[in-house]
Amino acid sequence: MTESPEPPSPPVRFKNLPLAEAAEAIVATGEPAFRAKQVIKWVYQKRVDTFDGMKNVAKETQRKLAGLFSLEKLPVAAMIPSPQGDAVKFGFALRDSPYSVESVLLIDGDRRTACLSSQLGCALGCTFCETGSLGLIRNLTQEEIVGQLIGIDDYCAAKGDRLVTNVVFMGMGEALSNFATFRSTLAIIMDGEGFAIGGRRITVSTAGVIPSIERLMREELNIGLAISLNGWSNERRSAVMPINKKYPIETLTAVAQRYFRKTGRRVTFEYVVIPGETDTEEAAQSLKKMLGVLTCKINLIPLNPTGTAAVSPTPSAMTRFAARLEALGLAATVRISRGRDIGGACGQLTARMHARGKAASGRPPEGVSSP
Ligand code: SF4
Numbered sequence: 001m002t003e004s005p006e007p008p009s010p011p012v013r014f015k016n017l018p019l020a021e022a023a024e025a026i027v028a029t030g031e032p033a034f035r036a037k038q039v040i041k042w043v044y045q046k047r048v049d050t051f052d053g054m055k056n057v058a059k060e061t062q063r064k065l066a067g068l069f070s071l072e073k074l075p076v077a078a079m080i081p082s083p084q085g086d087a088v089k090f091g092f093a094l095r096d097s098p099y100s101v102e103s104v105l106l107i108d109g110d111r112r113t114a115c116l117s118s119q120l121g122c123a124l125g126c127t128f129c130e131t132g133s134l135g136l137i138r139n140l141t142q143e144e145i146v147g148q149l150i151g152i153d154d155y156c157a158a159k160g161d162r163l164v165t166n167v168v169f170m171g172m173g174e175a176l177s178n179f180a181t182f183r184s185t186l187a188i189i190m191d192g193e194g195f196a197i198g199g200r201r202i203t204v205s206t207a208g209v210i211p212s213i214e215r216l217m218r219e220e221l222n223i224g225l226a227i228s229l230n231g232w233s234n235e236r237r238s239a240v241m242p243i244n245k246k247y248p249i250e251t252l253t254a255v256a257q258r259y260f261r262k263t264g265r266r267v268t269f270e271y272v273v274i275p276g277e278t279d280t281e282e283a284a285q286s287l288k289k290m291l292g293v294l295t296c297k298i299n300l301i302p303l304n305p306t307g308t309a310a311v312s313p314t315p316s317a318m319t320r321f322a323a324r325l326e327a328l329g330l331a332a333t334v335r336i337s338r339g340r341d342i343g344g345a346c347g348q349l350t351a352r353m354h355a356r357g358k359a360a361s362g363r364p365p366e367g368v369s370s371p
Contacts, residue, residue, distance in 0.1 A: 011070040014043060015143035018184040019191055029064060037193050039065070044194045047150050047157075049073045074101070074147030079155070088155065092148055094120070101140060102172055103148040105155065105164070113166040114152045116145060118182055119173025124207050127240045128230070128272065128303075131172040139178040145185045149195060167197055170205040170226070176212035186221065199223045205270065208247045213255050217262045225259055226268040226299070227252055232278065232286040249290055257294050266295045266331075274303045275313045279321040288328040298325060298332045 017025060019040070026036035035057065042054045049071045051062040077100045078091035086107050091100035097120065104115040121134035148171075153163045167189055169175040175182045182204070188194040189202065203224035206213065213225065229252070231237025231244070238244040256267040269291060273279050291298065300322055302312050313321075318334045325332035 011066075011068055013143050014069040014071055015146055016141055018142070019187050019194065025069070026065070029068065031061060035061070040191075040193045043071060044146070044150070044188060045196070047073075047154055073154075074144060074151055076151055088152075090148070090151060090155075092144070092151055094144065097137065099134075099137060101144060101148060103152060104171065105152050110162070111166055112156060112162055112164045113168060114149055114164045115168050115170050116148050117171030117173055118145060118169055118175035118178050122173045123177065124174055124241070124243050126207060126228070126230075126242075136173075139181060140173070142181050142185050142188070145181065146188055146195075149189065153195075164195070164197070166201040166203075167195075168203045168205065168226075170203075174207055174209060175204050176206045176209040176216075179212050179215060183219070186223070203268075207241055207243045208252045209243070210247045210251055210255050213259065217259060220263075222263050222265065224265055224268070225256075225263075226270055227256060229269040229271045229298075230278075232283040232290070236278075253290060253294055256296055260295050266297055268297045268299050270299050270301055270335075272301050272303050273313045273318055273321060274310055275317060277310075279313065279317065281324075284321070284324050284328060287325060288330060292329055296331070298330055299335050300325075300332060301335045 012025065014022060014025075022040060023033065023036035026039055027033055038056060039051075039054065042048050042057075046053075048054060051057065051066040051069075051071070052059075054062060057065075074092040074094075076090060077093040078089075080089045082088065088105040088107075090103045090105070092103065093100055099120055101117050101120065103117060106113040106115060117140060119136060119139050121137040122129070122131045123136035124132060125135075126132045149164060149167065156163050169182070186202070189197050190199060199222040203226055204216075205226040205228060207228050216223070216225070228241065229237065229249070230240055231249075234244060234248045237249060256269070260266050271278065271287075277283075287298065300318055302315075302318055303310055304312065315334075322332040322334050
């Protein structure tokens with residue numbers, strides 16, 4: 001009796017391989033090391049999705065690699081440019097989920113900032129966040145994170161515009177809770193053969209996952225760090241950010257000080273301004289007490305009142321509160337909320353799509369547990 005042949009293995013998803021493994025995988029096919037560098041450049045800098053687009057690679061090699069690796073891109077499920085022309089919101093489709101992954105391109109002078117997502121949903125449950133309302137569905141893969149950047153660069157290139165210059169991890173999810181993938185993705189973003197974006201132009205925002213901040217310091221990545229504060233006392237912060245019960249404000253300020261000493265980069269504290277609640281004199285005095293001894297910056301963010309009864313602060317109220325903090329000796333800036341008119345806050349697009357799916361079927365989309 002003859003044995004039936006082994007079924008062919010599916011192609012390896014190349015963008016899921018950490019950079020060094022991707023190079024090794026090419027070399028393991030019998031190609032020289034320089035070929036691996038060429039391929040990596042084609043994938044991340046020229047953003048080709050087939051090997052036959054790699055003009056300086058021999059046809060025979062292209063065919064061989066095409067049988068082994070997949071370069072498929074994340075399909076764009078939604079793209080919403082802001083009427084002001086200063087932001088574009090993207091929804092990228094996933095192979096295994098009815099949810100889409102959100103990213104935003106922010107356009108400001110010569111700067112093109114990609115705001116990337118790192119998880120589908122989020123486990124940390126901040127009460128003001130639509131992503132948090134989904135719960136954690138799953139971590140995004142490396143392919144799905146770099147895929148967002150590739151999709152945004154494709155958009156810029158199609159417009160004849162410059163490519164992404166800056167990256168912030170402030171989209172859906174807590175990047176530092178998906179640390180290994182975040183770390184391997186960063187390596188691709190920063191590498192000269194990858195996106196070649198330096199650490200000074202990358203920022204990760206965190207709700208305050210202290211062990212991962214310590215790890216960032218140990219790995220000497222020297223990227224910017226932004227901590228969501230959003231409360232001027234432990235009691236108030238715990239009410240909107242449950243993680244505060246585990247890592248209270250004093251642990252955050254201590255780690256922020258160490259981060260500055262280690263990297264020379266001052267940490268940004270993000271603080272949502274809610275009129276009459278977080279912009280009072282008591283709040284200002286408390287912020288001075290908490291942050292006055294640190295070398296840090298406070299970034300004031302106007303409340304984006306999606307689905308809440310609260311109202312946004314006026315621009316003049318924002319400026320007034322920033323001036324009050326400055327008068328108390330704190331460095332405060334006001335974030336211009338680009339993309340608000342297109343639902344630029346994290347999780348909004350997905351939460352809305354999810355709500356539509358639920359309304360249509362009366363149950364959560366298939367394969368996804370109800371948040
Ligand atoms: S604000 Fe960030 S950490 Fe908090 S629930 Fe939303 S995505 Fe998660």
